[in-house]
């Protein structure tokens with residue numbers, strides 16, 4: 297755990313968050329500033345800074361992460377109508393929290409995006 301990382305604190309239950317799903321490796325919680333009716337962040341409990349170092353989650357960590365994302369989307373019901381999964385990596389992407397997280401966004405027509 298990184299002592300000054302807010303997502304580490306959320307994963308450890310040391311900071312309040314609206315957790316919608318979790319297992320021993322990942323946690324999903326509502327984004328504090330939702331862009332759509334469904335806007336959840338999926339993060340590993342382990343502190344890694346971004347997808348750029350995904351190998352630090354260990355063998356098939358990326359696969360487990362994506363399976364967890366898909367299960368969260370099913371739980372939230374957006375798998376029926378569609379959803380978007382986004383992760384920001386570094387300054388050009390505007391990454392604000394340097395603990396890997398995937399945005400799961402849905403519940404409305406999202407329009408085009410890069």
Ligand code: AMP
Pocket residue numbers: 302313325326327328329330337383384389390391392393394397
């Ligand atoms: P980014 O690093 O660019 O993916 O942006 C960080 C995201 O985390 C933003 O969408 C914020 O609204 C969200 N966020 C920041 N702090 C919290 C928090 N304590 N609980 C839930 N979401 C948060």
Ligand code: ZN
Pocket residue numbers: 297298301302303304305342343344394395
């Ligand atoms: Zn962290």
